[in-house]
Amino acid sequence: MSKRHVSAVVNGDPVEFLCTPEQTLLDVLRDDLDLTGSKECCSSGDCGACSVILDGRLVCSCLVLSAEAEGKRIETIEGMAKGEELHPLQRRFLEHAALQCGICTPGILIAAKALLEREPDPSETEVRFWLAGNLCRCTGYDKIVRAVLDTAAEMRRS
Amino acid sequence: MRYEAPETIDAAVALLGSVGRARPLAGGTDLLVQLRAGIVEPDLIVDLKKLPGLRTIAKEKGGFRIGAAVTGAELREHPDLRKVWPGVVEAANLIGSTQIQGRASLGGNLCNASPAADSVPALIAAGATVTIIGPGGQRELAVEAVASGPGKTILAKGEFVTSIFLPARPPRSADAYLRFIPRTEMDIAVVGCGVSLTLDQSGTCTAARVALGAVAERALLVAEAGAALIGSKLDAAAFEKLIAAARKACRPIDDKRGTKVFRIDIAGVLAQRTATIAAERARGQK
Ligand SMILES: Cc1cc2nc3c(=O)[nH]c(=O)nc-3n(C[C@H](O)[C@H](O)[C@H](O)COP(=O)(O)OP(=O)(O)OC[C@H]3O[C@@H](n4cnc5c(N)ncnc54)[C@H](O)[C@@H]3O)c2cc1C
Ligand code: FES
Ligand code: FES
Numbered sequence: 001m002s003k004r005h006v007s008a009v010v011n012g013d014p015v016e017f018l019c020t021p022e023q024t025l026l027d028v029l030r031d032d033l034d035l036t037g038s039k040e041c042c043s044s045g046d047c048g049a050c051s052v053i054l055d056g057r058l059v060c061s062c063l064v065l066s067a068e069a070e071g072k073r074i075e076t077i078e079g080m081a082k083g084e085e086l087h088p089l090q091r092r093f094l095e096h097a098a099l100q101c102g103i104c105t106p107g108i109l110i111a112a113k114a115l116l117e118r119e120p121d122p123s124e125t126e127v128r129f130w131l132a133g134n135l136c137r138c139t140g141y142d143k144i145v146r147a148v149l150d151t152a153a154e155m156r157r158s
Numbered sequence: 159m160r161y162e163a164p165e166t167i168d169a170a171v172a173l174l175g176s177v178g179r180a181r182p183l184a185g186g187t188d189l190l191v192q193l194r195a196g197i198v199e200p201d202l203i204v205d206l207k208k209l210p211g212l213r214t215i216a217k218e219k220g221g222f223r224i225g226a227a228v229t230g231a232e233l234r235e236h237p238d239l240r241k242v243w244p245g246v247v248e249a250a251n252l253i254g255s256t257q258i259q260g261r262a263s264l265g266g267n268l269c270n271a272s273p274a275a276d277s278v279p280a281l282i283a284a285g286a287t288v289t290i291i292g293p294g295g296q297r298e299l300a301v302e303a304v305a306s307g308p309g310k311t312i313l314a315k316g317e318f319v320t321s322i323f324l325p326a327r328p329p330r331s332a333d334a335y336l337r338f339i340p341r342t343e344m345d346i347a348v349v350g351c352g353v354s355l356t357l358d359q360s361g362t363c364t365a366a367r368v369a370l371g372a373v374a375e376r377a378l379l380v381a382e383a384g385a386a387l388i389g390s391k392l393d394a395a396a397f398e399k400l401i402a403a404a405r406k407a408c409r410p411i412d413d414k415r416g417t418k419v420f421r422i423d424i425a426g427v428l429a430q431r432t433a434t435i436a437a438e439r440a441r442g443q444k
Contacts, residue, residue: 004161022193043194044194044195045190045191045255048257057231057261059257059261060258060261063185063186063187063191063257063261065161065205067161067163067205129343130256131256132256132343132344133254133255133257133258134255
């Protein structure tokens with residue numbers, strides 16, 4: 001089968017890859033670019049574990065064809081820490097023990113980052129609705145929501 | 159399977175007409191799920207998002223022309239649209255999660271032809287029309303005429319929707335959409351209801367359209383339900399007629415989300431609640 005050549009920018013770096021029409025953006029991130037932080041769980045848009053930011057919009061990368069990434073900017077969990085320095089959200093998730101198995105965590109961190117970039121002072125209700133597309137079967141969500149609210153407060157102060 | 163992202167309408171029409179099984183792609187939130195499940199097996203996917211006008215919202219004749227691939231998030235962020243058509247925007251914004259909102263379009267919601275599609279009853283109530291283009295040229299159609307049954311539309315081979323048009327509104331007009339789901343987020347409507355109405359200065363209803371979703375094989379325009387409101391001050395007697403007309407129009411299925419009896423009952427309840435919200439919004443305008 002003929003492969004398609006795609007150029008995109010992932011976490012600030014230009015990347016090029018060859019993909020088949022069936023491959024999703026998630027497939028390419030994980031299997032070809034070795035960015036395995038984005039997780040594949042449901043493959044149907046329900047769980048949010050594969051969340052990435054595509055040209056500024058939070059999306060499920062399992063519902064994006066890799067060929068659609070041509071010319072796009074993609075932000076994944078791998079771009080969140082600056083070297084050794086964790087993003088405030090990552091730090092607060094650890095402090096609050098807002099994760100257990102961790103499968104949902106990259107998607108939730110990316111989703112929360114997208115929220116705080118748009119709304120630096122979200123209410124608890126806004127956080128819960130914004131994250132409704134990110135399922136977590138371990139934590140019961142409370143610690144996640146608290147970690148996001150605390151990070152927002154910290155980022156507003158600094 | 160092949161993927162193409164044409165940049166002209168002519169090229170898209172030619173591609174969609176060229177092979178046996180070709181599918182338009184907008185946000186992919188239905189199509190990719192169906193591809194993965196093997197429900198559809200197209201030979202060609204034609205991405206509509208690079209076509210002129212498919213991603214823009216433009217003012218036209220006092221109304222709005224919305225590109226078929228404009229996303230729910232873009233509808234929400236438009237500065238004027240939700241002031242004029244709050245019901246259409248709230249219906250579109252009920253579709254899925256934040257992630258889904260970043261991709262899901264009105265054109266996809268309509269052409270996927272789920273009887274429970276949330277934006278469709280709101281668009282029908284709004285009197286929205288779609289522009290369709292294909293090998294035979296361009297045509298306009300009322301939204302209620304597009305879906306013909308679950309997963310089926312009247313679109314001919316090679317045809318696709320380029321835009322949705324929401325007309326200009328007289329003063330004291332408003333719309334609303336409500337759905338019943340057993341959860342607060344991320345579920346499929348058991349019943350959905352869109353109402354759009356206009357009041358005169360005395361508060362008498364001069365125009366009303368009521369549409370129901372998930373109570374038949376496709377979303378329905380319920381003319382009798384709209385007629386029940388017209389000429390009234392939206393009093394108890396008018397609401398009683400509205401409820402009866404909404405229930406009478408239902409021909410639902412029994413499934414895990416709700417029984418026939420439950421759906422018919424809820425259709426009446428939702429019609430009244432939705433009409434009440436639309437009326438409050440219309441009264442709130444100068
Ligand atoms: C997790 C999740 C939750 C969801 N929740 C809801 C919900 O609450 N309510 C709801 O109504 N839906 C829901 N959906 C379904 C879906 O998101 C919507 O139907 C959405 O509006 C589809 O738009 P799209 O742009 O993604 O369509 P696509 O997936 O791109 O297309 C859908 C279908 O329409 C065709 N098509 C697309 N655009 C056109 C066009 N312009 N002309 C002709 N044909 C076209 C495609 O070929 C395909 O058959 C949900 C989906 C997921 C994955
Ligand atoms: S893997 Fe993409 S939403 Fe679950
Ligand atoms: S920590 Fe296990 S799914 Fe969220």
